[in-house]
Amino acid sequence: MTGQHSESRLDRLPMALINEIEPAPVDQVLDEDHLLAPAGVPGWRPEKGPARIRSSWRGSDGALVPGALDQASVIIRTDAGRLVDGRDYTIDPFWGSLERSTAGGSEVAAGPARVRLSYRWSRRRVDSVSQDRDGRWHVWQGAEHLAAPTPPELPEHQRRVANVFVDHFARTGRILYCDRSRPRRHLDQRERLARVRTKISSGRPVRIVCWGDSVTAGGDASSPAAAFPALLGRRLGEAWGEDRVELHTVAVDGSSTSDWLDPGTAAAAGLRGSAPLPADLDAVLGLEPDLVISEFVNDAWLAADVRQRNHERLLELFRTIGADWMITTPHFTAGAWMGTARLDAPDGRPLTRFLRAFASRHRLALADVSRRWEALYDDGLPYPTLLNNGVNHPDDRGHALAADVITAALGVVPHSLGEPA
Known part of the structure; x- marks a missing residue:
């Protein structure tokens, strides 16, 4: 299991170094x-x-x-x-x-x-432990941040061995070793994207719609250009040619698939207990896309039968207009919403399991963003520190991870498969 290797290797770090880690700032x-x-x-x-x-x-x-x-x-x-x-x-x-x-x-x-x-x-911090070329150990303190601290940059010739996550009010840190020995799986999904393959092979432009909630809309990326749809558009333009990529973003903050399929109904309003959102599915279908890439972390709050029914209806709608559909699994959220406080736990959310099974059963393309977030532990990165609001909005690093996985699913080698910081 992913979470067992750190405990068996604690002797790799001298305890005197761990004692140098300062408590969380209060x-x-x-x-x-x-x-x-x-x-x-x-x-x-x-x-x-x-x-x-x-x-x-x-x-x-x-x-x-x-x-x-x-x-x-x-x-x-x-x-x-x-x-x-x-x-x-x-x-x-x-x-x-x-x-x-x-x-x-x-x-x-x-x-x-x-x-x-x-x-x-209190604020959080991520410190780092390194070894130099002579085998000497060093501790480097990271910058404090309310929710999303980053590990410190290391001088040249320092090898980062582990990061130490100091959470809010914590007096000691949690050690995460930087271990990329496990293989990364970024599956090419082009065999499930018939229309996209045809367009690329014929040299015609591919019209893509990134469709979703506040994450697709760009929350909490530092700028619109740092949001995953914009990153995706640039990367595909570099790989296929800018004149062969037409990318649109259609997203509404706080929305679930119910808001787009059944606006104003109990299934939609129950997510927030508020007025209907301005979610119009015709804004997606009317673009006549070749490919729809969907992202709805908010579907985690829907009942299982509603979630199933929504996706069956969407599949029929997209097939009717001849569009390929790529489903993304959700990024990680706050531990209370994940159902565990463990940093190394695999994604056990019902939504993630459903999306993987639905895509497999209907041979739909799957961009498994959740798998990449699972691997952050082996990169030495505590996943909560990639949530800029501490709950459900990824920072620039989280948006880049989504773009990595989606571009890989489209057969384009990502710029960085999330190299450890």
Whole structure:
């Protein structure tokens, strides 16, 4: 198993080196001005949480980062005195967001309340252990980041042996050896892409639609050019010729396949409990694509029968217009949503298992992005650090991994199959 080799090789690192790893950075904030939100606002919303645990995306506040807040340290005051947890406010155990309590008996006036907020918060770090050409060991400290730290760059002639993940509030780090001895599988799927093969062999342009949710829309890539659809378009243009690639992105934040097939229904609205999203499947079909590449990590929240029915309907629709369909498996998300806190665990999500089986049964092209995220452990990279918002939005590295796997599935050798940092 992937997770067993590190434990058997801990003796490779002198314990004196591990003792040099510093605890996670922790800071305290006193009397931060905060508007206590009424109940009912989604827990991830940045305005609901302390300012220091809000992720940042292109200069704006993003989702709250789970685990970055010491919830036991939270103290909320007004001019009338200290508020009481449970009576006056509640803290979301996952997000760390704050809202007015609905329990009754609060002494705070109804509606949003201006309060003063004190709390402890923490950041993550990835340190590295290396050996030089003379066999001497060295420890290098990485830069702190609220959610997505990167390993430090090493001087020339230093061989990175392991990275050490120091999570929020952790006093010790978790060792991940940089081991690329296991083979990487990036399967060429062109035999399942008849229309794409015909277009390429005849020298005609291939029209591709990247279709999906907020990840396909580019969240949390540092720029539109760093999102996986843009990377894919550039790489295919270099391989096939820019005049032979026509790539479109059709994506809506927060959407699942139900939002596109049955907008306004319980299956769609149940994902968010909110108004229908502007998801119009005609925006995909009307482009008359040769290839549709779908990405819906949000389908993880759909019931199994709804997920099955949606994909059967989509298969019929795409076959009707003669389009090839490439399904991508979802990238990893926060451990609570993966169902395990282990960094080395294989993807056991029902959505991933379903997509692999559905693609196999119907001989559809599969870009198995999840497999690449599984392999991050052997690269010495803790996968949560590739989530810029700490939950479900990959950073530039995560988008590049998706582009790697998709280009490989299209028979194009990726630029980097995710070489270890």
